[in-house]
Amino acid sequence: MPTRAELAETYALPARDATRVRMNFVSSADGAVTLEGRSGPLGGGTDRAVMRVLRAMADVVMVGAGTVRVEEYGGIGGEDEDAAWRRAHGLSPVPRPAVVSRSLRLDPRHPFFARAEARPLVITCAAAPAGQRDALAEVADVLVCGDESVDLGDALGALAGRGLTQVLCEG
Numbered sequence: 419m420p421t422r423a424e425l426a427e428t429y430a431l432p433a434r435d436a437t438r439v440r441m442n443f444v445s446s447a448d449g450a451v452t453l454e455g456r457s458g459p460l461g462g463g464t465d466r467a468v469m470r471v472l473r474a475m476a477d478v479v480m481v482g483a484g485t486v487r488v489e490e491y492g493g494i495g496g497e498d499e500d501a502a503w504r505r506a507h508g509l510s511p512v513p514r515p516a517v518v519s520r521s522l523r524l525d526p527r528h529p530f531f532a533r534a535e536a537r538p539l540v541i542t543c544a545a546a547p548a549g550q551r552d553a554l555a556e557v558a559d560v561l562v563c564g565d566e567s568v569d570l571g572d573a574l575g576a577l578a579g580r581g582l583t584q585v586l587c588e589g
Contacts, residue, residue: 437583438583495511512535516540541573543568544565
């Protein structure tokens with residue numbers, strides 16, 4: 419298995435001067451992305467090490483609401499080594515978690531919000547239920563990006579406006 423330093427060198431970006439989106443997910447040899455309905459059991463030690471390094475390099479870790487519910491996403495903070503790496507590179511100790519949802523079928527008490535080490539972001543659209551937007555605004559920063567559906571281009575712009583230009587999408 420590669421060392422953390424080798425993975426950091428492999429995945430290093432030339433600069434943080436532009437918005438970049440990375441995708442990270444696992445699949446089986448036959449292309450399946452879940453095992454018994456979840457993706458977590460598919461990953462091995464190297465997969466987890468790569469995920470830690472990619473998260474350490476990200477400003478925000480973005481997932482869909484379905485992933486939050488099925489994978490039981492809680493806090494996404496790394497280990498002390500990750501926080502130290504981030505601080506040494508001028509970053510906050512942990513990346514911000516973000517969830518994308520049009521319907522906002524999310525419980526504000528879910529571990530995604532309750533165990534977050536940094537204030538979460540909820541990315542939704544104007545057509546999402548206003549009452550649920552208000553409820554989630556108690557535990558997260560809600561970004562309305564798009565009218566009838568979530569506009570991911572608008573979302574990236576809104577994130578960049580907050581200084582969150584290095585986006586890692588998981589799930």
